Amino acid sequence: MTTKFPISTNTIAKTMHTASCTIKSESLAVGHGHHTIIDDLHLQLMSGDLLTLIGTNGSGKSTLLKTLAGLLPALAGSVSVLGSAPGSLPKRVAYLPQHPVSSHTLPLRARDVVAMGRYAHLGLFRRETATDRAAVGDAITRTGTSNFADRPLRELSGGQQQRTHLAQVLSRQAEVLLLDEPTAGLDLSGKYAIAEIIAAERARGVTVVLATHDLQDADSATAVMLLAQRVVAFGPPSVALSDDNVRACFGFTQPH
Amino acid sequence: MLAGNPFVDPFTSNEFMRHALVASVLVALVCAVAGTYVVLRGLSFVGDALAHGVVPGIATALLFGVSGVVGAVVSAAVMMTGVSVITRKSRLSSDTAIGLFFVGMLALGVIITSRSRTFVGDITRILFGELLGVTTSDLGWLLVALVIVAIIATIAHRPFVLMSIDDGLARTSGFSVPFFHSLMLVLVAITVIASFQSVGTLLVLGMLIAPAAAGALVARRVSTMMLIAALYGTAASYLGLLASYHYDIAAGGSIVFVAVMLFGVTAIISAVVAHRHDDEVPHQHEHHR
Secondary structure, three states: OOEEOOOOOHHHHHOOOOOOEEEEEEEEEEEEOOEEEEEEEEEEEEOOOEEEEEEOOOOOHHHHHHHHHOOOOOOEEEEEEOOEOOOOOOOOEEEEOOOOOOOOOOOOEHHHHHHHHHHHHHOOOOOOOHHHHHHHHHHHHHOOOHHHOOOEHHHOOHHHHHHHHHHHHHHOOOOEEEEEOOOOOOOHHHHHHHHHHHHHHHHOOOEEEEEEOOHHHHOOOOEEEEEOOOEEEEEOHHHHOOHHHHHHHHOOOOOO | OOOOOOOOHHHHOOHHHHHHHHHHHHHHHHHHHHHHHHHHHOOHHHHHHHHHHOHHHHHHHHHOOOOHHHHHHHHHHHHHHHHHHHHHHOOOOHHHHHHHHHHHHHHHHHHHHHOOOOHHHHHHHHHHOOHHHOOHHHHHHHHHHHHHHHHHHHHHHHHHHHHHHOHHHHHHOOOOHHHHHHHHHHHHHHHHHHHHHHHOHHHHHHHHHHHHHHHHHHOOOHHHHHHHHHHHHHHHHHHHHHHHHHHOOOHHHHHHHHHHHHHHHHHHHHHHHHHHHHHHHHHHHHHHO
């Protein structure tokens, strides 16, 4: 099955940024080892675009995100992120894994975990500058982590840890954000906060690829991809989220 | 009659005790740095494997009258290659494969030593160290090891911390995980090689893990954890040697025993504190009246 959908770029016309292609794939196949999950994927995302990946666990969302992050090799076809191979531009691409591991023994305050998002810029030796500190402070404020920024990660609730990890991703100030279920474990206010953050990032020209279970996260997307170990539907939300497609993806129709 | 100070005199009046103290404090510092990353990354088991895996090398070296350090370096290289191949290729859990590998190496060490006429003395020396026989040149080598370990930690601190959360995080931050994982194994190997002469291969793991683990329980930052590990290790060195002197017990064993006891006490206290912390909210009402 060929999945082709050149995403329109009208959303970016509102921004100051010139629209440019950020993620491009041709005949891309992703999966683990010899097991292909998604085949023959043609993607073209522009700056400011939001691609929402929707599907159940094991549907291929995380696999696609990991491939875009450079953590899994493409099984076939070609894929480029900001014109380069996935994983080769760590300063400009930030990835939030699905369940960031938080071992209890880690002696790290939430603030330190957020600051680790700057390591891609700092490399091994460069000292933190005012720019780095400002980026960290800004990410902490925007994600609502200020109240517990000085507490150790191990003492935080799941939702607080999730906000901390999101703040880490934001502190990199990347041009491409790959977010694997950032709203998992968050209450309603957390979900709204993240929707606002994604909108703000897009407004400054960031391309966002978002994996989620939640159909509501797809409403403002440039494109939606419904996954069920294959691409069920791919297109603008109004088309992709038809009842038939949603049923094919989840096995039932979600209240929408 | 004027009694000497039992806490200071053993060291001021005996050169071998002074050497032992300096050596064990240097080991404590090396172990504090390496142990911090080992505990954060959950590499204790690999550290154990490396510590035991160097035994055949040391035994062979001693049999041929070569410096034990040479043998330790060679067998540490074999162990590290083995461990990294196993971690990548093994279809068993890597714990099982690494465990068998290091027990095999240890057995080989015992076989080699058993060919020597001074079998019991040799194997004891390798496993438990010879802290009271440390020479000035041994101290020089420990200092070199400390400098190398400090340099590696300075270079690799950021990727090491990222890898303690998640390898993928290090990778997507632009750091090569295979390279820095190998560098961490080298760090552990250097620590083991530097420390075996004083505390022995069997006990080096205690110095590597116990002070750092205590630090992890208490500290809120990695740098604090390392500092606490250094303080605990130093305290264990001093108290262990003191006990060894006054009660005529094995020096390496006493030091590691004190280190593990200090960890145990810290773990109990921190568990009690955490428990109280959890109970704080419901108790507040009662205290209010």
